[in-house]
Amino acid sequence: xxxxxxxxxxxxxxxxxxxxxxxxxxxxxxxxxxxxxxxxxxxxxxxxxxxxxxxxxxxxxxxxxxxxxxxxxxxxxxxxxxxxxxxxxxxxxxxxxxxxxxxxxxxxxxxxxxxxxxxxxxxxxxxxxxxxxxxxxxxxxxxxxxxxxxxxxxxxxxxxxxxxxxxxxxxxxxxxxxxxxxxxxxxxxxxxxxxxxxxxxxxxxxxxxxxxxxxxxxxxxxxxxxxxxxxxxxxxxxxxxxxxxxxxxxxxxxxxxxxxxxxxxxxxxxxxxxxxxxxxxxxxxxxxxxxxxxxxxxxxxxxxxxxxxxxxxxxxxxxxxxxxxxxxxxxxxxxxxxxxxxxxxxxxxxxxxxxxxxxxxxxxxxxxxxxxx
Amino acid sequence: xxxxxxxxxxxxxxxxxxxxxxxxxxxxxxxxxxxxxxxxxxxxxxxxxxxxxxxxxxxxxxxxxxxxxxxxxxxxxxxxxxxxxxxxxxxxxxxxxxxxxxxxxxxxxxxxxxxxxxxxxxxxxxxxxxxxxxxxxxxxxxxxxxxxxxxxxxxxxxxxxxxxxxxxxxxxxxxx
Numbered sequence: 001x002x003x004x005x006x007x008x009x010x011x012x013x014x015x016x017x018x019x020x021x022x023x024x025x026x027x028x029x030x031x032x033x034x035x036x037x038x039x040x041x042x043x044x045x046x047x048x049x050x051x052x053x054x055x056x057x058x059x060x061x062x063x064x065x066x067x068x069x070x071x072x073x074x075x076x077x078x079x080x081x082x083x084x085x086x087x088x089x090x091x092x093x094x095x096x097x098x099x100x101x102x103x104x105x106x107x108x109x110x111x112x113x114x115x116x117x118x119x120x121x122x123x124x125x126x127x128x129x130x131x132x133x134x135x136x137x138x139x140x141x142x143x144x145x146x147x148x149x150x151x152x153x154x155x156x157x158x159x160x161x162x163x164x165x166x167x168x169x170x171x172x173x174x175x176x177x178x179x180x181x182x183x184x185x186x187x188x189x190x191x192x193x194x195x196x197x198x199x200x201x202x203x204x205x206x207x208x209x210x211x212x213x214x215x216x217x218x219x220x221x222x223x224x225x226x227x228x229x230x231x232x233x234x235x236x237x238x239x240x241x242x243x244x245x246x247x248x249x250x251x252x253x254x255x256x257x258x259x260x261x262x263x264x265x266x267x268x269x270x271x272x273x274x275x276x277x278x279x280x281x282x283x284x285x286x287x288x289x290x291x292x293x294x295x296x297x298x299x300x301x302x303x304x305x306x307x308x309x310x311x312x313x314x315x316x317x318x319x320x321x322x323x324x325x326x327x328x329x330x331x332x333x334x335x336x337x338x339x340x341x342x343x344x345x346x347x348x349x350x351x352x353x354x355x356x357x358x359x360x361x362x363x364x365x366x367x368x369x370x371x372x373x
Numbered sequence: 374x375x376x377x378x379x380x381x382x383x384x385x386x387x388x389x390x391x392x393x394x395x396x397x398x399x400x401x402x403x404x405x406x407x408x409x410x411x412x413x414x415x416x417x418x419x420x421x422x423x424x425x426x427x428x429x430x431x432x433x434x435x436x437x438x439x440x441x442x443x444x445x446x447x448x449x450x451x452x453x454x455x456x457x458x459x460x461x462x463x464x465x466x467x468x469x470x471x472x473x474x475x476x477x478x479x480x481x482x483x484x485x486x487x488x489x490x491x492x493x494x495x496x497x498x499x500x501x502x503x504x505x506x507x508x509x510x511x512x513x514x515x516x517x518x519x520x521x522x523x524x525x526x527x528x529x530x531x532x533x534x535x536x537x538x539x540x541x542x543x544x545x546x547x548x549x
Contacts, residue, residue, distance in 0.1 A: 005530070008537050012486065013505040015540075019484035020404040020506055023413070030392040291519060303520055306496045 085329070085343035085358065089368040091126035093119065098361035103354035104146030105166045110366055111141035111153060118144065118153055120169055123354050126368055130169035134162060147186025148213040154181035154193065161193055161211065175216040179207065182231040186213070187253060192239060194224065194231030206231045206243045210256060220256040224249060236277025238295060248275065250295045262298045278316035280334045290321065290337055304337035317353040324351060329360055329369065343369045387431050394440050395424060402448050408502045409452040411491050419455065423447035445507065446517045449499060456495050489539040497532035504529055
């Protein structure tokens, strides 16, 4: 015997079909619709290319440094009562694009796309202590990371990877890349860079490159399927890389062989999926939630609460998974993906952690966040 | 020379197959998106984007039979993007309104049942429309939404109770 709720569900289904099937849909012919659809997709990709570039790589790279700097230093998280954070310091850096951020060596580094500068900031006061002109306005720095004792910057202007001495803020190595740079991350003994559009004949080809941090020599290369100009890259136990409309590739950092290919994780998502990797899995933004996957098996391990205002950038930090939503910055438990901390900060973009403080970049400013008490 | 019975017809091209899928599924997808968004213009755009995504990922499709499922997922994810952008706009303008925000014309045309569905939180709304309009199973709905089957069950059940209260308030048994 069916329950009253089942009966209601049956009536609801009938009424939904009656109501929605009556909605007029014009008969736009495919021959007209197809070019429009393709053009919309192109426009969207161009828009998101810059927006989602570099954050993931920069923050993932910083994570490696932080974990090394704080052995065994996972801070406890409170699973039920999210910690409230407040703004402890603010730096006005100008521009309309949020600054790319990286942290390490006791400094915070900010890449300013609008002015083409790399800033070194005091992590306590957020005062600018040194500046390096990397590119001209809006040609770089595109992605910033810290590791192997240096800040690493991608520059569109010369399709270059720059190694910057953090003490003197001078470029000590410049590597010309075989394509338009997308993201940089620093692993244990290599710098990882993604590039796109490696030749005129093959304008949609992306590549993952492994670079020797001492010499700048390219020691490995792997083609990444997909059609985006942005090639998100994350470093965990393995290298995880993807591209718009492409699968997620889990790559062995030593052999550069593909360990696992995961299918499209966010069908129809406008942004290239936000992607980071950590000890407890691989984290992907999936439209309205963060999802944790086992990179070896591809199995879904956990899904965060529904977060309708989620933004793509994610950051694996020692104390959890950080990301920005509209009007707030959130921290998730790395296993359960429960919300463990939040800060009511206006729409933020890039974020890094250094010495238990979170730094987020907003339009024209950088904020330092810490516990409210 | 006689034409052999086993002549293999040329396989339809990607664009030919996409055109077939477009004619067969577009209306249903637009209506699903309309149910989720409450705005026909947005619904049309979301479906157009889904077909664009399908074209660009054609080579990664398991087979053409998986295309409708892919399109449905792409539409739901596209709708989520719209929800997110609406929320951003609302926060920016400091004029918080109920989500979705149908146009005046759409409000007039909306049925009681669609008006009630539009009052559900977004995930519940998606569960209800995928289960009872797209006629997907709980497992299929979970796959489209990227959540567990348990979440689909609980969200759908809560949504039904909420809808019953709105649509059939006199049916006290359902609401008990």
